[in-house]
Amino acid sequence: MKNEKEVFEEYISKKNLKFTSQRKIILDTFLKEEWHISTEELYKKISQKNPTIGIATVYRTLKLLMGCGLAQERQFGDGQTRYEHSHEHIHHDHIICRGCGKIVEFKNDDIEKLQNEIAKKNRFKVYAHKLELYGLCYDCIK
Amino acid sequence: MKNEKEVFEEYISKKNLKFTSQRKIILDTFLKEEWHISTEELYKKISQKNPTIGIATVYRTLKLLMGCGLAQERQFGDGQTRYEHSHEHIHHDHIICRGCGKIVEFKNDDIEKLQNEIAKKNRFKVYAHKLELYGLCYDCIK
DNA sequence: GTGTTTGCAAATGCTTTGCATCCCT
DNA sequence: AGGGATGCAAAGCATTTGCAAACAC
Numbered sequence: 505m506k507n508e509k510e511v512f513e514e515y516i517s518k519k520n521l522k523f524t525s526q527r528k529i530i531l532d533t534f535l536k537e538e539w540h541i542s543t544e545e546l547y548k549k550i551s552q553k554n555p556t557i558g559i560a561t562v563y564r565t566l567k568l569l570m571g572c573g574l575a576q577e578r579q580f581g582d583g584q585t586r587y588e589h590s591h592e593h594i595h596h597d598h599i600i601c602r603g604c605g606k607i608v609e610f611k612n613d614d615i616e617k618l619q620n621e622i623a624k625k626n627r628f629k630v631y632a633h634k635l636e637l638y639g640l641c642y643d644c645i646k
Numbered sequence: 647m648k649n650e651k652e653v654f655e656e657y658i659s660k661k662n663l664k665f666t667s668q669r670k671i672i673l674d675t676f677l678k679e680e681w682h683i684s685t686e687e688l689y690k691k692i693s694q695k696n697p698t699i700g701i702a703t704v705y706r707t708l709k710l711l712m713g714c715g716l717a718q719e720r721q722f723g724d725g726q727t728r729y730e731h732s733h734e735h736i737h738h739d740h741i742i743c744r745g746c747g748k749i750v751e752f753k754n755d756d757i758e759k760l761q762n763e764i765a766k767k768n769r770f771k772v773y774a775h776k777l778e779l780y781g782l783c784y785d786c787i788k
Numbered sequence: 789g790t791g792t793t794t795g796c797a798a799a800t801g802c803t804t805t806g807c808a809t810c811c812c813t
Numbered sequence: 814a815g816g817g818a819t820g821c822a823a824a825g826c827a828t829t830t831g832c833a834a835a836c837a838c
Binding site: 627 | 784
Binding site for chain 1: 816817818819820821827828
């Protein structure tokens with residue numbers, strides 16, 4: 505299976521785009537992140553080592569990463585779009601605590617099977633999904 | 647079971663807020679809507695009959711409606727927050743076509759049961775959820 | 789009467805875009 | 814060489830906020 509960099513390079517060349525040093529740095533930094541990251545946060549991390557890269561480039565590159573399936577958008581209701589990388593990663597969903605904002609990840613194969621059935625029933629071909637549970641964690645109930 | 651207006655009035659008085667004519671109009675217009683509506687769209691509908699109501703009031707009132715559980719936020723990735731009313735309505739989820747933007751609603755009890763199990767396992771009390779499937783509808787695959 | 793709400797406009801915050809310059813290929 | 818990419822600043826949106834006047838209770 506192709507690794508993330510290869511996936512990106514293939515996508516880039518197929519679209520006659522260019523594999524610039526900025527895109528490489530953004531991809532690398534993004535892949536190091538093991539958690540949902542906002543554009544702003546990613547930009548700050550990148551700035552520490554590469555202060556010349558502009559946030560517009562980060563925005564633009566994240567769009568590309570979504571285009572080739574390496575990144576997925578999430579919105580948890582704080583007004584910022586967050587991204588997580590999806591290639592070769594086990595897909596997971598989220599439980600979000602409305603009390604303290606804690607986010608727990610989970611995965612459930614049965615739900616995914618049911619989703620595919622539903623898609624078939626509605627004559628859709630489904631490529632991605634988003635499942636979020638909102639509530640209160642044990643600590644916040646107390 | 648209390649109707650929507652009663653739920654809202656109770657919430658309003660419990661918080662020592664006021665049941666103004668604007669809030670009544672916004673609630674009524676919102677409840678008439680049988681589909682996810684954005685603040686902008688709701689504002690436009692309201693403006694037709696009540697041109698003096700400002701969009702800020704619509705924003706503020708929708709926040710209140712969320713607070714008492716009458717409205718639920720959804721984001722389908724078009725940069726606008728959309729709302730649907732939830733009281734006494736059967737909860738449903740969405741399949742979204744990335745081709746034409748079509749949104750189909752569905753409901754599946756088995757998935758909801760699984761969600762509750764997951765919540766319990768993670769020691770969460772879940773009050774709401776959001777499930778969205780993204781893909782292509784039959785027409786767009788062709 | 790008094791504290792809340794409203795409409796307006798200005799402000800905010802995230803994201804996108806125009807443009808001259810720069811850099812892959 | 815040449816078309817895409819970059820950084821910057823400006824522009825664009827959706828949403829929020831400050832404030833004086835208006836209103837509900």
